[in-house]
Amino acid sequence: MDKKYCAYLCSGCGIGDALDMDALAEVVTGEMSMDCKTADCFCGTDGRALIEADVGEGVNTVVVGACSPRVMKNEFDFGDGTITLRANLREQVVWAEDKPAEDEEPHAEAAEFLNETAADYMRMACTQAQKTELPEPHKLENLSRKILVMGGGIAGLTAAREAAAAGYEVTLIEKDDKLGGKANDWRQSFPTKSPWTDLEDNPVAAMISEVEGDSNITIKTSTEVARIAGGPGAFRVTMKAAGTETEWDAPAKVTGEERELIEKGEMENPNASLVDYMEADPNAEIHGAVVMATGWVPADVSEYEHLGYGAIKNVVTNVEFEKLAKEGKVPANVAFVQSPGGKDHDMDFPYCNSVTSMVALKQAQYVCEDNDEGKAYLLYQHMRTPGSQELYYKAAQQNDGIFMTKAAVTKVEENGDKLKVTAENTLLGEDLDLDVDMVVLAAGMVPTTKEEDTINLAYRQGPAFIDLDLFDGYADSHFICFPYETRRTGVYTCGGVRKAETIDEAIDDATGAALKAIQCLESTDRGVSVHPRSGDKTWPDFFMQRCTQCKRCTEECPFGALDDDEKGTPLPNNTRCRRCGTCMGSCPERIIGFTDYNIDLIGSMIKSVEVPEDDDDRLRVVVFVCENDAYPALDMAGMRGNGVNHMVRFIPVRCLGSVNMAWIRDALSAGMDGAMLLGCTYGDDYQCHFVKGSEIANKRMENIGETLSTLGLESERCATQQVAITDYDKIPQIVNDFVEEIVEMGPNPFKGF
Numbered sequence: 159m160d161k162k163y164c165a166y167l168c169s170g171c172g173i174g175d176a177l178d179m180d181a182l183a184e185v186v187t188g189e190m191s192m193d194c195k196t197a198d199c200f201c202g203t204d205g206r207a208l209i210e211a212d213v214g215e216g217v218n219t220v221v222v223g224a225c226s227p228r229v230m231k232n233e234f235d236f237g238d239g240t241i242t243l244r245a246n247l248r249e250q251v252v253w254a255e256d257k258p259a260e261d262e263e264p265h266a267e268a269a270e271f272l273n274e275t276a277a278d279y280m281r282m283a284c285t286q287a288q289k290t291e292l293p294e295p296h297k298l299e300n301l302s303r304k305i306l307v308m309g310g311g312i313a314g315l316t317a318a319r320e321a322a323a324a325g326y327e328v329t330l331i332e333k334d335d336k337l338g339g340k341a342n343d344w345r346q347s348f349p350t351k352s353p354w355t356d357l358e359d360n361p362v363a364a365m366i367s368e369v370e371g372d373s374n375i376t377i378k379t380s381t382e383v384a385r386i387a388g389g390p391g392a393f394r395v396t397m398k399a400a401g402t403e404t405e406w407d408a409p410a411k412v413t414g415e416e417r418e419l420i421e422k423g424e425m426e427n428p429n430a431s432l433v434d435y436m437e438a439d440p441n442a443e444i445h446g447a448v449v450m451a452t453g454w455v456p457a458d459v460s461e462y463e464h465l466g467y468g469a470i471k472n473v474v475t476n477v478e479f480e481k482l483a484k485e486g487k488v489p490a491n492v493a494f495v496q497s498p499g500g501k502d503h504d505m506d507f508p509y510c511n512s513v514t515s516m517v518a519l520k521q522a523q524y525v526c527e528d529n530d531e532g533k534a535y536l537l538y539q540h541m542r543t544p545g546s547q548e549l550y551y552k553a554a555q556q557n558d559g560i561f562m563t564k565a566a567v568t569k570v571e572e573n574g575d576k577l578k579v580t581a582e583n584t585l586l587g588e589d590l591d592l593d594v595d596m597v598v599l600a601a602g603m604v605p606t607t608k609e610e611d612t613i614n615l616a617y618r619q620g621p622a623f624i625d626l627d628l629f630d631g632y633a634d635s636h637f638i639c640f641p642y643e644t645r646r647t648g649v650y651t652c653g654g655v656r657k658a659e660t661i662d663e664a665i666d667d668a669t670g671a672a673l674k675a676i677q678c679l680e681s682t683d684r685g686v687s688v689h690p691r692s693g694d695k696t697w698p699d700f701f702m703q704r705c706t707q708c709k710r711c712t713e714e715c716p717f718g719a720l721d722d723d724e725k726g727t728p729l730p731n732n733t734r735c736r737r738c739g740t741c742m743g744s745c746p747e748r749i750i751g752f753t754d755y756n757i758d759l760i761g762s763m764i765k766s767v768e769v770p771e772d773d774d775d776r777l778r779v780v781v782f783v784c785e786n787d788a789y790p791a792l793d794m795a796g797m798r799g800n801g802v803n804h805m806v807r808f809i810p811v812r813c814l815g816s817v818n819m820a821w822i823r824d825a826l827s828a829g830m831d832g833a834m835l836l837g838c839t840y841g842d843d844y845q846c847h848f849v850k851g852s853e854i855a856n857k858r859m860e861n862i863g864e865t866l867s868t869l870g871l872e873s874e875r876c877a878t879q880q881v882a883i884t885d886y887d888k889i890p891q892i893v894n895d896f897v898e899e900i901v902e903m904g905p906n907p908f909k910g911f
């Protein structure tokens with residue numbers, strides 16, 4: 159596109175009071191060769207009308223020097239045909255001014271420092287405008303609007319029902335020969351309304367009838383997925399009769415050891431030709447999105463030998479007891495053991511949770527309802543009854559037939575027709591011996607993804623969700639910010655495969671997952687990203703002529719968006735892509751980029767920063783800031799008047815995973831004195847919106863530190879910091895401390911070369 163630029167400098171919100179606006183306009187018109195206009199308030203009606211009039215006259219690339227790009231988005235949206243870039247002069251320059259402490263005199267050059275900072279932000283924004291092109295959304299020609307729901311239990315039934323009610327065609331598959339899943343065996347369900355004390359009828363039969371009568375839903379029982387290829391909008395799904403093996407089955411999972419052998423060429427990659435393989439299946443059915451509601455399985459409790467499961471008759475799991483209760487076979491004296499006891503006094507059974515606590519209360523009620531003299535003993539380490547369920551717990555406390563105590567069960571043994579349960583460390587301060595008819599163990603709820611490969615993807619990174627072991631088998635990609643979303647775009651989980659849930663919660667959850675699947679379909683139809691970068695029209699472009707087939711992008715993409723051919727050339731799947739840019743950060747050849755975010759664009763922004771020589775008061779430190787948490791936290795710090803050292807220049811990035819080490823080299827060879835990456839926490843409690851981006855970036859930074867050492871530069875000139883959005887009060891100090899370290903090290907010795 160032929161660009162016609164204009165920059166707009168806003169003097170509102172204190173910007174004009176703090177900055178020399180004429181000098182700033184001169185930087186834009188002189189150095190950056192762009193027209194520049196100034197007004198008191200560009201977000202107001204008159205200010206916006208001024209820009210709109212210019213756009214009407216042919217300006218198609220607008221640079222706004224004003225508030226943060228995170229605010230006033232509608233006010234500074236001039237339509238799809240106009241490129242708009244924002245320089246954050248308010249939150250991250252004027253409001254974040256590096257003020258002296260109360261007992262310090264202001265620096266004589268404080269005003270100059272502030273103007274220099276603002277000028278650099280305008281230089282960077284203008285450079286960004288010069289290097290940005292309008293994106294062409296990637297649209298599929300034959301997008302399928304059908305949704306595949308895997309699993310016909312409460313969650314699957316709900317997801318199918320809700321998607322169908324919204325007008326979408328659904329295929330519902332269930333591996334058993336009937337719908338309903340485990341809920342078919344539930345006698346009653348928990349209270350869902352005031353006074354929260356009355357058990358309710360199991361809704362599953364009514365839900366099955368509803369789904370069976372819905373003409374938008376095709377039901378396939380005794381059916382499993384053999385393999386799923388493709389991506390959002392066009393998943394190619396091969397189904398098979400449950401329990402059978404077919405030529406289309408996914409290959410075995412590749413272990414870490416095997417992966418190494420494959421990389422060395424000592425083993426054939428069973429996933430290498432998966433794309434061709436699936437395209438060859440003439441019976442594959444095309445679906446636009448997948449809702450995975452494959453449920454949970456009871457955790458194995460046989461390892462706790464002192465509790466006797468599997469060895470002693472009448473020691474059963476909570477799942478088995480519920481079935482007995484439905485059949486009316488509830489004995490009169492029952493002990494409910496909620497934690498292993500034995501040596502692990504303080505522990506719960508694996509995968510125990512609030513649902514298993516509630517189940518024990520419900521089943522204790524069955525004991526009293528079905529037997530005149532019924533006695534239920536609940537022995538627990540933790541009872542979890544969240545929200546209004548607490549009222550159900552309190553009602554159980556008032557039930558004369560229910561006895562509850564914290565206790566560690568040390569032994570269950572046969573005692574004639576009865577069972578003897580021995581427990582210690584009780585709330586009564588005494589050890590307990592109970593004679594009961596039955597012992598019920600609170601087996602936890604293990605997601606089916608932990609036990610088996612239910613998804614069977616034809617993806618280069620393998621048929622299962624990756625790194626499941628790190629997340630206890632749960633497939634969520636970001637439990638807090640993006641519920642339902644897995645590490646495979648277009649596949650959403652709900653119900654017990656996502657987290658332990660009551661029936662009521664599973665119904666809510668599945669409705670959410672169905673909506674996500676719909677959102678995915680509609681976004682894919684528009685050629686835009688689903689989330690976290692909702693609505694993003696860009697996608698990674700590969701300059702394949704220079705690809706060395708090193709496979710780094712294929713392996714590092716957190717979402718399996720890249721397959722590859724037999725030589726290792728990446729085969730992008732744009733609808734699977736979340737636009738994080740991790741592939742761009744990984745590529746040593748620097749041949750991956752987006753129209754508005756690429757190696758040259760950010761490299762040029764870095765080089766546009768003015769780096770003074772021989773001035774210890776004017777060192778320069780570039781900080782690459784994750785746009786998801788760290789950038790808004792910095793804005794908040796500015797709003798609270800927390801000052802940032804005047805030597806710092808922030809550059810927002812999509813994810814730290816997208817930071818290519820070429821940018822660090824660009825910064826240091828441009829004479830900058832330090833470089834920092836400010837992004838999300840990684841590890842078990844990761845916050846990275848793209849799962850692995852910040853962790854990958856950290857590893858790359860360790861390597862660049864070593865490279866710097868070989869060049870005679872201190873490795874400490876580069877650093878990575880993990881922060882969360884709630885760290886707005888700490889981030890300025892983190893950045894300022896880093897600057898202090900750089901000041902102590904002194905200027906970059908290569909400055910000026």
Ligand code: SF4
Pocket residue numbers: 698714715716717718719720734735736737738739740741742
């Ligand atoms: S942008 Fe992210 S999701 Fe897309 S291909 Fe690259 S690494 Fe994968």
Ligand code: SF4
Pocket residue numbers: 700704705706707708709710711712726727728744745746747748749750
């Ligand atoms: S990282 Fe770059 S060079 Fe390596 S395979 Fe991917 S595109 Fe090719």
